[in-house]
Amino acid sequence: MRHHKALFKFAIKAGEIMLRNGAETYRVEDTIERILRTQDLEIVESFVTPTGIFATMDEEDGETVTVVKRVRKRTIHLHKVALINHLSRQFVEGSLTLEEASQTLQEIESRKPYPPAIMIMSIGLAASFFTVVFGGSLRDFCSSLLIGIFLALLQQGFYNSRVSRFLVDLLGGSLIAVFALLFVNTGLGAQLDKIIIGSIMPLVPGVAITNAVRDTIEGDLVSGISRGVEAFFIAVSIAAGVGIVLKIWFAVNGGYIV
Amino acid sequence: MILPMALQIISAFFATIFFSVMFNISRKELLYCGLSGGLGWSIYLISNQLGGSIVVSTFLGALAVSFLSRYLAILRKQPVTIFLISGTIPLVPGAGMYQTMYALITQDIEQAATYGSQTLQMAGVIAIAMIIISSLPKSAPEQRKAH
Incomplete structure (x- = not known):
């Protein structure tokens, strides 16, 4: 008993x-x-x-x-x-x-995750290597590396707070767009779209997507749907974050810079 | 053509490894995660070069990742998700998501619909590829492993 x-x-x-x-x-x-x-x-x-x-x-x-x-x-x-x-x-x-x-x-x-310094560098390097995967140049690589590190610092800052994950993703998307615009306009980066696409990858809900599919395959439909919804809202939060900044930028400058 | 492709594949390999660190995967498995991501992306690129559409290429890449992940799970005695989650990352339609959003804010509704439906199709075919591979009958070592 x-x-x-x-x-x-x-x-x-x-x-x-x-x-x-x-x-x-x-x-x-x-x-x-x-x-x-x-x-x-x-x-x-x-x-x-x-x-x-x-x-x-x-x-x-x-x-x-x-x-x-x-x-x-x-x-x-x-x-x-x-x-x-x-x-x-x-x-x-x-x-x-x-x-x-x-x-x-x-x-x-009680096992510890990787130390914060390694985590921050990994997010930076993941962003920068993805920029190259999608066709970025060496200059874009450097821009994304910096953006990834800033993004990681933002995430670490919010890690223990009660702020919703979706809001952090929205802020993350905005941060990426702000710095991508800054780097492209100061000449550090070359292609705005490659830098942004590479840099949003660390935010992309890969685990939620994969688990949504695997749970659905195994017949855990409730979990499959809820993880799918989670993934969708994360994607929307990131896109909205990037979109808001680009929209403001276009409105102020009156033109499109790609 | 060959050189940029090789550069992209090597980048996908490293990008996947750094992603795996973000997921706190054991140091001993990082190399295999990188192989999974690198293989998926090379299949995607080759298929795309041979004239396959982005959606078809994503499907083939995801098939390769799912298949390799099952094999690695047996070889490394790890849950299949370790290799599946990390290997799928390069194929996740982050670019499509950005292009859809970009078309929306530049009010190009036609482009937005094109990219939006393409993004959804890519997510869909990744799911189908995982379903197909996980529905294949279990091999003897997998049955012993039971999970």
Whole structure:
């Protein structure tokens, strides 16, 4: 009985960390159910959406236990997802006891992301390499590198605030357009469109799109739709941010500069 | 023609690696993520050079990424998403999104409709490619892996 409760806690915790860090919802459901099925239980159900976990199991005395876990803050840390995936597999195979597995889970949870300096440089380099992918020159590469770094600093600044993700993306889009116009007009950059397209890539909702498709394939339609809507609104926020700045620029200058 | 293509492919490889760092993927997998992104983009470019439309080329690129990701998932004993998410990034229609928005603010509605529908089609074919590859029967090592 006590043992089951610990098992239940472990399963929910594992699911929560996965969901928080960018796993598909069907993977979270699957992990929770596999962990609970290691015991001979009559009822085991889990229902996961991108914003919360519901799980039910029955106890030996015939009572049913249900937990609802709301997940608010989500980041992307795919290494944690991979580690828990591996951990749950080891546990289900029986090569780890519940205590050992819970211990490892805690270690995984406290893992640190890449240091901020590396993160900021990576966003800058991702933006600048994408500028080249879409046909930018060396000058455009340098412009996007700087813009990417500014963008990363903006994101880090808002990381712990309660400001909506969509607003940060809108601001990010605006920041990109402002600096792209600045660099092109001062002669650092050459092609405005290449610089902007490369620089918006770090904001593009790649995880949401991929997970929307994968959840839909697995029949998690609710998650598929909500992630699809999330991706769409992120895209609209970025485009609006860039668009507002360009529109103002055109209105002030009365012409189009591409 | 060959040199700019090679430059673009190498850039896609590095862009994907730096993207994978943003997603906090393990250091040991970064190279493979880069290969996934680089392969997808090279298939896209080659198809486009041979006369394939942007949508068809995106589809073929996404097919290649989905296929390679499944293989890498077995080889590296990782969840398939690690390689799929990072490899798909270069194909995500960021450019189409920008062009649609640009046409809208310059009030060129016809262009906006063209680019807008193209962007939606690109997102659609990426989804279809993932669905096709993930519906292929599981190989023996994948069945053992179970997830």
